[in-house]
Amino acid sequence: FDKARQAAPCVLFFDELDAIAKSRGGSAGDGSGVTDRVINQILTEMDGIDAKKNVFIIGATNRPDIIDSAILRPGRLDRLIYIPLPDDESRMAILKTSLRKSSVAKNVDMDYLTNVTEGFSGADLTKICQQACILATRESIEKKQQRIRPTTMDSDEPAPVPEIRGDHFDEAMKFVRRSVNNNDIREYELFAKTFQRDFQGFSTE
Template sequence: MTILQRGSSSGDAGGAADRVLNQLLTEMDGMNAKKTVFIIGATNRPDIIDPALLRPGRLDQLIYIPLPDVESRHQIFKACLRKSPLAKDIDLSALAKYTQGFSGADITEICQRACKYAIRENIEKDIERERRRKDNPEAMEEDEVDEVAEIRAAHFEESMKYARRSVSDADIRKYQAFAQTLQQSRGFGSEFRFPDQPAAGASSAAAADPFASAAAAADDDDLYS
């Protein structure tokens, strides 16, 4: 669901969006400390979020998540390919270094495309094997062993030909500028200090005569009796 600024759309769609936003704000304001509820939102268009959602008590904590670094990209490759048979010569570290500026979705697309190439190659081999058997049914192919389809370096190399970044450098600069602007608009607080404490002499006198404080408290009680 996209939460746009109120009044940003025209027609019935704009009215429906405003009603959804108003209902969401009402639900968020109705939560209290007794309900262990955390609301987390994610967007790649922070510039069009309604400011009412960013007020204190709502989505008031901004966390800018940059694109994955080389170690994170390595872990994404491992997660995407954890159930896929990989050839022993596949170096995921090299892929992680090469995909600088790629998002998690971009890396996922690379892995899926490489898997499709491996599956397609295996299907083509099965079709060719069946064709040879039909052409020569008396031929024995005991020495031919069905190979387990695995993703090889050639599949990744072919997949990388179509790899593309979904987030440009201009988009990254825009997100960084927005995060900095929002942080500055909220300010960095002020140098707050409590008022000066009572003089040391008065504190010492009260400590020296505790009954005087008790008597004064009794007099205060008499005022309301």
């Protein structure tokens, strides 16, 4: 916070906010009260940053149910934004971004991949692309090894450039499961409705 004030204007971003801002008094095994003291210090620092300092604080979490309510009061993190799982357009963009440095076969149907990955998170989609790339690379290496004859001394022949085909994606999806199930989605939507009712600064956009 001190560095942020010195470098203002700037943005402080806390990923996995729930790791440091759990509701006070409920930290099992934290007999020394370290967690409570951390939250109290964060609240003090937030209150010490006024609008003139131009320090903006953003936090992200997938466990809004355990965030200390004091963090969400006006003047602190008072604008809450619910970000749902990526829609069709977003999934297409994530897939293309994850594959931008990879060689993808021209006959790979990106629209099909977008449709069959409904309900997948951005991390899930990235993992599918990474797994497909691994499968393509492994296949490329195996083909090189098969082409090298036992009597050939020179094994420095370059392996064919791995190209990711549709069957690589199909196989990759067998290894990747949705990290957010339907029950989780319903809980998030319930939190969104609760926050929308309790906090005027809530937004779903």
